Amino acid sequence: MVERLYITYNDVHKLCQQAAEHILAEFKPHLMIAIGGGGYVPARILRSFLKKPGSPNIPIQAIGLSLYEQLNEADPEEIPGTKVTRTQWLDFSAVKQSDLVGKNILIVDEVDDTRTTLQYAVQELAKDVKEAAKRMGREEEETKFYIFVLHNKDKPKKGVLPKNIISGQQYYAAKTTGDVWCCYPWEATDIDEHDRLAAENKQKLADASSH
Amino acid sequence: MVERLYITYNDVHKLCQQAAEHILAEFKPHLMIAIGGGGYVPARILRSFLKKPGSPNIPIQAIGLSLYEQLNEADPEEIPGTKVTRTQWLDFSAVKQSDLVGKNILIVDEVDDTRTTLQYAVQELAKDVKEAAKRMGREEEETKFYIFVLHNKDKPKKGVLPKNIISGQQYYAAKTTGDVWCCYPWEATDIDEHDRLAAENKQKLADASSH
Numbered sequence A, B: 001m002v003e004r005l006y007i008t009y010n011d012v013h014k015l016c017q018q019a020a021e022h023i024l025a026e027f028k029p030h031l032m033i034a035i036g037g038g039g040y041v042p043a044r045i046l047r048s049f050l051k052k053p054g055s056p057n058i059p060i061q062a063i064g065l066s067l068y069e070q071l072n073e074a075d076p077e078e079i080p081g082t083k084v085t086r087t088q089w090l091d092f093s094a095v096k097q098s099d100l101v102g103k104n105i106l107i108v109d110e111v112d113d114t115r116t117t118l119q120y121a122v123q124e125l126a127k128d129v130k131e132a133a134k135r136m137g138r139e140e141e142e143t144k145f146y147i148f149v150l151h152n153k154d155k156p157k158k159g160v161l162p163k164n165i166i167s168g169q170q171y172y173a174a175k176t177t178g179d180v181w182c183c184y185p186w187e188a189t190d191i192d193e194h195d196r197l198a199a200e201n202k203q204k205l206a207d208a209s210s211h
Helices: A009-026 A040-050 A116-136 A191-210 B009-026 B040-050 B116-136 B191-210
Strands: A004-006 A031-036 A060-069 A082-088 A104-112 A144-153 A171-177 A181-183 B004-006 B031-036 B060-069 B082-088 B104-112 B144-153 B171-177 B181-183
Touching: A004 A191, A009 A040, A009 A144, A009 A171, A009 B009, A009 B191, A031 A040, A031 A116, A031 B060, A040 A060, A040 A104, A040 A144, A040 B040, A060 A116, A060 B031, A060 B060, A060 B082, A082 A116, A082 B060, A104 A116, A116 A144, A144 A181, A191 B009, B004 B191, B009 B040, B009 B144, B009 B171, B031 B040, B031 B116, B040 B060, B040 B104, B040 B144, B060 B116, B082 B116, B104 B116, B116 B144, B144 B181
Parallel strands: A004 A181, A031 A060, A031 A104, A104 A144, A144 A171, B004 B181, B031 B060, B031 B104, B104 B144, B144 B171
Antiparallel strands: A060 A082, B060 B082
């Protein structure tokens, strides 16, 4: 049975708080892109901690990506096993494509599991930026992507990310876990029981480290 | 001094859980629209509770609206006092405008304060839907909007909503408060202290009701 890791809201809040310090030191984001639904909560919390006094909030654009594990092997167009569908993309009537060029863009999601969704997000965003830069003759400007996730599962990944991201230079996971089942609080049907299980998780870890 | 109401994450979670029951009984949403950043967290939690076993998740589209209190009286185009700016709108490449026509659309935000943002959201969404319906000759189909907020402040509103919404038929606030300052957990710099203050709030209320 896959081990379950119960995460409370306050855990998520504190992970974002710590991560914000790290992200501000390493990377000054101009724009946050939240991959929904999982990225919504961490992105909203991060926004509070990335804000500098006297400066406006860092804008958030939400995108929606759904990952379907494909069973249909008859479709030769399919990348084996996985397909990402866009349910929402950047709104280029509000954020000009040109505004992305040369910027530091922070991509936020809850978990880096197979990495398929993250690969898709980075790849497609980079494509949009490249096209915009070309159109405007601003190809020499470097647009940087940085990924933040609450949890990275230490396991073989299907998705591939650019070297500068995966080297850790432009990637930050608040926690690295084994191949566990991350139980996020926003999925809990009984939040009090969820918190009790999270406390049990922590007690076990504390016991294990004291022996 | 304005009274402060401290709300914990678990409070928000439980408010959404209760609200979902009410919303499912009154209104069967086909699509959720989260007004960001405040609507991100309640929308994500609601999604868990609106899901019916065996059915897919209700899709969420995030929109971004910023409210600026206008000081510039030189601009005659301005509605006095307030201006709403879109930072993100629906992505009509993913959600076809035609898909909105005849649907039940649930709009989610954290707080109904002056109502300005909610008026803007309903008005602009209704406009998009009306245009799409007209283009397709589907003007007889009724598209319904329903608003969910965590807190409604019982105070004079600047924003106006359609009658069927404001009658309460298509509006649900998990809590109605006085003109207090709602302190949401995602804005807390010290979440433990925030929780302590929330517990104090609750103790005071309990004391007041027992006397």
